[in-house]
Amino acid sequence: MAARQLYLIRLGEICLKGENRSFFEKKLRTNITYKLKGLHPAFRIQKGRFFLEVDDIEGSEARTEAALSTTSGLVAFSKTLKTEKDIEAIKEAVIALTGPYFSKNPQSFKVNARRSDKSFPLSSYEISCETGGIILDTFPQCRVDVHTPEISIYIEIRDKAYIYSSSNMIKGPGGLPVGIAGKGLLLLSGGIDSPVAGYRMATRGLRQDAIYFHTYPYTSDEALQKVKDLARIIAPYLSGLTLYVVPFTKAQLHINANSDNSEHTLLMRYCMVKIANMVADTVHAKTLVTGESLSQVASQTLESITFTDSASAIPVLRPLIGLDKEDIITTAREIGTFETSILPFEDCCTVFSPKHPKVRPDKQAMTDSYESLKIEGLLEEAAKGCEVIDLRF
């Protein structure tokens, strides 16, 4: 049997749950299990602590860390060492765990020992003193600070001794596990905002598929490739997804030829929401997700949103609606989408973007414009003609 690696997982919001907590934990376990297929993940909840055990084989540490750091529902995790309940073995493990960090960053620390197994011969205080002593002996530049330590080391004596340290702590996305809130359909463009919107909703537990509107040859295949790349980058956060690529050219040209230039963008977005509703219905998504942020562009004013919302029979969630662009960019950098989003293969714009778009459209007048397009047939054709890209785990 392969050796096993142990991780302590910190849950955030799940801990606030009451009787349904186990439902959330179960979903979290399922999501992690999917990501760590082949490493035989096993979970153990011990006195409020959530432990994950995986096979300790080549590459398993990197794979586990990549999986956990993109799994919403967990706030942080740290590699944990498990030893026999013997003070010498514990001291050795403490040095093995903290050594690589303290040898580069000799900082202040505190050892927090807890002894659930009262038969262990040393008291919690004595365990702290013994292990703190060996750290000071090994790394004389470190110092003890019991009030505001830079590094906290935890030792728990239970069935075995468990040792972990804040120096090994890696952040997770927080929030709630993907899948507890049902399924949505993310309107993914090649920009900065929509991947962040998808990520945000994933941290609220929403499973998502994504939809992209391709207007070849007016938008390039490079632009489509960029969207596929973005979908791949956010896939781990979303616990996998399916990307639907809608052939939108015919509909776009129809809008262009049969409506006033100032209304093109609004009608285009209305049609996109209509198609997204059709696709959502097919894939059993109960909500749409967009990267809109209030007042960012002409089609994101309250009046414009009122109109495009009216195309949807299901709620449209806009997690970025009140965020500053800088905050969105910060998140895009954190999740690794920013560099791809800013590649210069954006929508080919000039043909279809009005020079003077309507900023405060009248909903009734716009609805009349849409009705006069008589475009439903083309929208249904587009929805049925989707290219399907499977990015599930």
Next chain:
Amino acid sequence: MERYYFDWAASSPISTEALQVYTETALQHIANPSSVHSPGRAAGAALSGIRSRFASLMGVPAQQLFFTSGGTEANALICNSFLMKKRPIHLVISGIEHPSIFAYIQRFKQLGHSVTILPAPGGRITPESVASALRPDTALVLIMSVNNVLGTIQPLEQISAVIRAYEQRHRCRIHLHADAVQAFGKIDRSHYLPHADSISVSAHKLQGPRGTGLLYSRKPFLTPSPGGGQESGMRPGTENLPAIAAFYQCSLRCHSNLEADLAHAQSMKDHLIMELASRPAIKVLTPPQEHASPYILGLSIPRIPSEVFMRVLDDRGVSISTGSACSSKNRKKAQRIFLQSGFDQRLCDGALRISFGPSVTADDIAMLSRSVIEESDRLLKEMG
């Protein structure tokens, strides 16, 4: 799908003859031309022979020829040489230069030199604009011979006369460098060679191999990078003898057939222009025959973004080049040559470049014009 290639100004297909010379030379000369053993000396002698033949083909002294990795490096040798001047200098540069030269403006400014950028109405620099830009501290004038996007031939003879007169009047020395990458072997050398102090040439625009070119400089220049002493110490690095041999082969062929090729290419270009004239929506940007290379045609279909049109033709098996990219971030940069030539934004947005070589046939041109006309008709109708 059969492919039709009309992007020779970017890179031309290597000829069988050039490839053969490359292979033969590579197999025959295995040694470094700088090595002192007999295979090395043989390679050195071969290189020296090619240099002499190049010199007599161009009518210049062999010691003023320096083989480089291509046009970009040849341009860089001159720019870097002037960048190293201790005293601040003034340089005059045409607004339609290739990026391998134009990108140096920022660096010159950063190092305290001053720069005057000349506009080029209709794609041509006027001698008057050069005359008004010259200053007593002007040390370098950079004006290409044939523009790479519009194909316009610059009046280097008149520009040179203006510079020489200014030098005499002000007792100063001004270096005139001409990027001749789209001119060498393609138009008569009397347009550029006697007038410039240095020119840059690239082999792969002449159906030669990529990664080789030359700098001809009648004036000494400072070498920016010390090294193994090759190319009289001016361009260190082991010489690419097989590529240089192939480069000479295609240069010789181009110059031997120059007049016949020119006449053929001109008739092909005229035919293309005539065919395209049936569609008022297609605007030819390149000026008439006497001021332009027959191998390059700049045009624009103002309502169709150039990137879209390039893509549509590509799907039909026809390769042309966009005059610009659609990405808004780089739009101004990509459209610089058109904007500096005075074309309005609508023309810039739809700008395209068609370029071909001497082997182009009437059938190729018929296919091209048919594709351009049919696709532009279709797209313009689609777009309403």
